[in-house]
Structure formats: C-alpha cells, structure tokens
Amino acid sequence: MKITAIEAIPFAIPYRKPLRFASGEVSVATHVLVRVHTDDGIVGVAEAPPRPFTYGETQQGIVAVIETVFAPQLIGLTLLDREQMVASLARTIGNPTAKAAVDMAIWDALGKTLKLSVNEMLGGYTDRMRVSHMLGFDEPAKMVAEAERMRDTYGIATFKVKVGRRPVGLDTAVVRALRERFDDQIELYVDGNRGWTAAESLRAMKEMADLDLLFAEELCPADDVLGRRWLVEQLDIPFIADESVPTAADVTREILGRSATAISIKTARTGFTWSRRVHHLAEGLGLEVVMGNQIDGQVGTACALAFGSSFQLTSRYAGELSNFLDMSDDLLTEPLQIRDGHLHTSSEPGIGIEIDPEKLDRYRVDR
Template sequence: MTLETEFERVSMPLENPFTISRGTQTDAENVIVRVTDEGGMTGVGGAAPSPHYGETAETVEAVLPDLLTAVEEIGDPHALHAIEAELSTVVTDNPAARCAVSIAVHDLAAKRLGVPLHRLWGLDPSAAPATSFTVGLDETERVREKAADAVEAGYSILKLKLGTDRDRELVEAVREAAPDARLRVDANEAWTAREAVRKSEWLAELDVEFVEQPVPAEDPEGLRFAYERSALPIAADESCVTLSDIPAIADRCDIANLKLMKTGGLLEARRMIAAARAHGLEVMCGCMIESNASIAAAAQLAPLLDYADLDGSLLLADDPYDGIPMLDGEIQLGAQAQAGTGARPKSVE
C-alpha cells in the first residue's frame, strides 16, 4: 500500500483575546497533517503546539517530515500501534507533532472501514459528557458579560480562568451572571498550596465544582498539600502530561486532565485514561485552542470521560474545519454522519 503525506501551517484568529495567568493569546497557530491512501481517501489531523511544553509551529514543521516519512515507510494506516510506536522512536519529544500524525492515521483507518472512530473503538456515543465553555481572564465587567453570553448561547458548564488578585470578585461576577451554571475554575499553576486551600473554602461556598491545577507542576508536594486539605476536588493538568505521570499524581488529585497535544497520540491517550481509572481517578480531556482537525478526534474519546473541556474550536473566529456538533455544549457523537473523526474542510461558497 502507498501512502502520501503533506502538512500546512494555519493561523486562526480568536473570537476574543484569551488570557490565562501566563499570558494572552489572540490567534492560534496550528499545523494540519493529511495522509492519503492510494484510492484517494484522506485522513486529517492537527497539531496545536504549546510553548509551555516546548513546542511551536516551527518545531512541529521541523519534525513532521521525519514523522511522515515513518508513516509512508510503514505504509498501512491500520497498523496504528506500529505507527505510534515508530513515531515516538523517530521523535522522542514534540507530542503535538506526533499527535497530529496519529490523528490523521486514525481518521484514515476509520474512514477506510466506513465507521466513526468511536464506533471503531466500540464506544457508546450517548455516554459523552457535555463540554465546558471557558471564560478567560479579563476586566471584571467583561468576564461577567462573557459568562452571560456563554449561557445565552446555550452552554450550561463554564470554566473560569483565575490567578489574579481579583479571583473572588471574578467568581462572584460569573455567579451573578450565570447563577444556574455548573462552574469550574482553573488557576493554571498560579497559586501557592496554602493559597489554594484558603481559596477552596469560598469557592465551595460559591458552588464551584472543582479546581484545576492550583499550584505549579514543579511543586508536587504542594499539589498533595492542596489535595489533602481542599474543600473541593482537585484536577491535575500541567502535572499530568504523560502516561508516567498518572501514578505520580494518583495520591495528589481527584481528576486527571489529559490533552491530546500532551499525550503524543490517540493510543497513548487511551492508555492514560485506562491508567487513571486503574488508580481510582476521574478523567477529563481538555484541549489547547485548536482547529476541529484535532478537536474532532478528542471528541471521539468523550464516552470514556467524566468531564470534557473541548471548546478549543469554539473560541476561534473562524476554523477551516467542521467537526463534531456541540450544540449547547453537548458533544453529539450520535449525530456524526461521517466516518473517521468527523473533521472535514469547510466548503468554500
């Protein structure tokens, strides 16, 4: 079998500037990968590199030729385990680049079999949890407006970014704007352990569901301190990057938050979910700010999750790809009409 591969870099403006405790983003640089079989069927994947994890669009473009050469040499899109193993041998780091290739090959394999990817995995589409919609840091009144707009748009689960000296003010503003919404908060490593414990008390009073990554990943004992004393469940994100991190965080959090762009591939993501379950952890899948070229693949994992935070494409002003419908935040895998991940180029009028 002959496979042809290609990639292109895309720059996508955000609907609104997106701010977390580490900085502000106004556009997203993704790299789109395509793998085509001899019959002309094409699988699509996307890389959304994060400088926080040492990747940029430039580093993705630099390693993709070697990764795609490995795919062409194996030549069989159904050899998913062999391909993902070879990708990690060819390039040991750069997980977003490897993940884009993994997604494209999975998309092609499922398309060749004529089934959605979740069907290939034997998953129940009705078991998918709804996704949250993220409200980034901003002036208090603007955060209030964003929360109200999200609820008006149909999103019943909000995730609020924190990590300022106005954290309580921001949460109270969101609660006023969205009194009935399920609310989660994410500090993105901005607090100390003791600060996290103190803030968890009033966060619980404001009916927050859980706190994501309150302390720096470089402070595992601080994470344990917060977990043991927090009034709310703790989710680990930056502390949960690869499969080997799962045992390390098992006694330091309640929820493991994986992201495809951290895992390096869909098979590795499924291994992380299984490992988290084996250690008694709940599981969430988050995302970077990404095109549906990769979000659609993450959505295929949704029936395996307790929580979903897959709004990356929803934050874009324009995405060149359509994906899984997420009306009112519901991940509608059952409505997927296409084989593969469900990602497809938007038609040009």
C-alpha cells in the same frame, strides 16, 4: 492501507479576542493541519495546536519534526501497524502535539478506509457530549457577560474559570460574581495554570468554599512536590492534573505521589492511542476525568469529541469543546454546531469532518 505521504501544513486564523490565562495568551491560532495519505487514495486529517509556553512546541517546530523525522519513519507502514508507529514516535523525546496529530490523522484514515467512525472504533458509548466553556482573564462583569452569552446562545451551563492572577480579590471575585449571577443554574470549576503558590491556592480555595465548585485544576506548579501534596490533602473537591500529566507514566507519578485526584485528557497532546491508555489507567485507578481543550480549532474539537463520547468515564462531565467559537473562522466545510449545550458526533467515517480547500488555501502560511 499503506501510508504513502504525511503533510504538515501551517495555517493561521485570528481569534476575535485573545484568550488570557496564567501561563500565556493566545490571539491567533497558529496551528498545523496534518494529512496522512494512503495508497488507496484515503486522506486522514488532524490538527496540532502548538503551545510553546506549555510544551515547548512551535508551529515551525511541529512542521519540521513531522516532515523530517516522523514521516520518514512511518511512510511504508500500513494503518494497522499502530504499535510499530507508537514505538517509532516514542524514539523522539517531547513533541506531544505533533505526535498526537499524526496519530489522530492515521485513525481518521483508518476509519475512512473501514467505513467506521472513530467513535465506533474506540468504544461508541454515546453520540453526544455536554459542552463546557473556558472563561479567560477579564474583568468580573465582562466574564459574567460572556457566560450569559454562551448560556443564552448555545445552552452551555458549565464553565471553567481561568484563575492564577491575584488569588484573593480579583480571581475569587470573578468566581463569586458568576455564582451570584447564575446561582445553581451553572456548574463552575477553576484552572490556575500553575499561577499560584500552594499557600495562595489554599487561601483562595477557602475563600471560595461556599461556591460549590466541581474541581480545581493545576492551581500551583507540579514541581513544588511537597507544597502540592500538602495542598491536595487540604481540599475537599477533586484536584485535576493537566499540564503535569501528558503521559500515562506522568498520571501514575502524580496519583501515587498524592499530587492530584483527577486528570484532564487532551487528545491534542495524546492523540487517540495514548489517550486511550490514559483513560484505561484512570478507569482502573478510579479517577475522575475531564476532556480538556488545548484552545483547539474545530478540527481539534471534533477529535476531542470523538474520543470523549466513546467512553462512559470521559463523557460523564461536560467536555471543554467550545473555544473554537472565539476564532474568526475555521477550516471545515460544515462547521460544528453547539445546540442545547451539547455537541453531537458525526456518523460519517473517521473523525467525520471535511476540510474546505479554499479556506485552507486562504489561511495557510507556507506559500
């Protein structure tokens, strides 16, 4: 079970249409496939999706830090030396998705070695999760049409609506159009990606007070300390901290500072090891939790599914597990399938996925 090599392979797959939101736009999945090799011939895999507008990471930076910093520190350790691995990775500041992908690839390799699924190793609470779909910026009619297609084709009945443009008018009109079209047949919540001020956020939420929203997520910047606390105190629905809580320490800060009442866990930025710590903290504090999406491909989605389905708390609400549907292709030999609004976990060892070598050769950009 000794680690002998760690690869970081950059690849690029276009999206069928760009996903637009307040902090950026994504039109091509310029991600990194991480592979961890062991002396037993096992290969664990995971995916790192760089989001420079959120965490400051780029595809080239992820490859460089894994190859030149993380790999030399971890090669020679066994798959069970996880606390030593965590301590080694913690010496490097930042780089959350690079660290997360290395961590998840190690868990995948361990599961394959022990012939256990990651879901079983983490907790094994359920074998499925309800799916939530993110709706990016567009005209109200087009966003309603996308929601109709997702509901009719995949049975998805929970939608996260990207807001953060004009708070009263365009953004609230989109959410109202969705509620009027579907009435109580769907669940809705909004995500501002820090695009509004605290005052704009409160005005918009009052405009949408009759729309039965589940949550509000990152409506205004976390560094507006007093404004955000003031906003959260005015709301009567849970306020999700997302980009502002990449670590357990950040969760503690936001909750004790009364700047949030719920959190989003994203395995793309906290892997399995750190996500588990965040989960346990949230459970102890009595927080609501949503499994978030870093605009992951199918590899990353399989990781989020494996973690989210492992615990009661993380599987209570629909997880954001569908944005791979907007990609023109992916790397898996057997694509993920959303049926009746659910994704089911794999019973295969590890994360339960297999990379198609021909597709990887087609889309990798390092050759």
